[in-house]
Amino acid sequence: MDKRIKPRQQLVENVFEFKLKNKTNNGDWNLYHSHPGVEFLYIHQGEGNVIINNKIQKVIPGTLVISQPYQLHHMIVKSTPQKPYIRTPLIIDPYWAKKYFELFFTLKPFFYTIWKQHLPQYVLYLEKKQQEQIQYYFQSFEERTEGLPIEEKQEEVIILLISILRMLKKIFTEYEESGLPNPSRSNKRLVESLIEWIDENYNRQFSLQELADTLHVSPYYASHLFTQETGGTISQYVASRRVYEASVLLSTTSQSVTQIAKNIGFNSSSYFCKIFKKKTGLSPQAYRQKNS
Incomplete structure (x- = not known):
């Protein structure tokens, strides 16, 4: 079981990193790490725990984990050759992305909330429709950007980010309106x-x-x-x-x-x-x- 801390990495081309359905099947994933950007980590397959914001929460298929720049978090996910740990990470440099939100009057403050503010939830358990939605966003991005030069990929990743933020804004609004507590044992x-x-x-x-x-x-x-x-x-x-x-x-x-x-x-x-x-x-x- 690998328990190394992952060294601080630079983002690909300095602005984003994306890997569709990244797979680990050679042992449990047990990693303390952080990123220089905002990360959206979607779990396709695998079960375990994540420690983030001093809280322990379950990780199951359909989970979306949000981590802010240099926010230390600990992922513990079981992995075997028969049942690998499969996830899609999207990491974006918010300093680069912020200029694209100047004309989005309602989405801009939400972008800054995800980037800098304390969030009511860092671990989201998406409903089936939301799972299908975010998987469609990721798959479409992968297909659209295949073979594109980096400048065009950067434009496409902003479109992807906007789509994800719109979905998250709706989810967070529903959390606030429901007033549901986040119980823990x-x-x-x-x-x-x-x-x-x-x-x-x-x-x-x-x-x-x-x-x-x-x-x-x-x-x-x-x-x-x-x-x-x-x-x-x-x-x-x-x-x-x-x-x-x-x-x-x-x-x-x-x-x-x-x-x-x-x-x-x-x-x-x-x-x-x-x-x-x-x-x-x-x-x-x-x-x-x-x-x-």
Whole structure:
């Protein structure tokens, strides 16, 4: 099972990335990652969990996951040769796309909401008609853009984005009008609280006992429940959270590797380098050279 953090990638041609029915069939998909753009991830096949916005939600066929720029999220989806994980990701650079929305007086603010604002839902379970709709959008885009030069593909991706936003605007409006709560089981609420606490304290040393005490549960129960609900361990999440923050600091600051290690909760810079390379496949120095 691959639990690497995916390095921050550049968008194809710097403005969008699209891959229709991307398939994984050689092991479970277990990935902490983020993107430089807004991502719309549609699940064709596969079941599991996604952790986003400190919440754990099921992933099933027909799910649409929305993630905002550099929003860390964790996908855990089961995959076998007989039943592969199939998804279509669309990632768009919102800074490039925003100029196309100047004349869309109602869609423009919704575009900015998807881009920058806290969303009432990041994981949507589409109805059958909506599933058919978004699959049609993706398939049509794939067919229309085959063999086109990049400039024309960029025009077509804006048409695709507008179609998706119109569909989402209607869905979000229905959510608001229904006033339906987003219920979660008590186990999930507890794990979400664990994740929230870790996200606030990952940059210092702490023990499992301290983490469990803050939520008034035993260390064993906290550890067992976390693994049960997320598919990973608390220590794996802490390490991944620290390495993700390190990747941002390596790319955007001139801080030394030693200082970064200290700032994200490692007592030893050599141990930090070992964990960073294990998670990303690169040493901190190599990662900085590649991404700065």
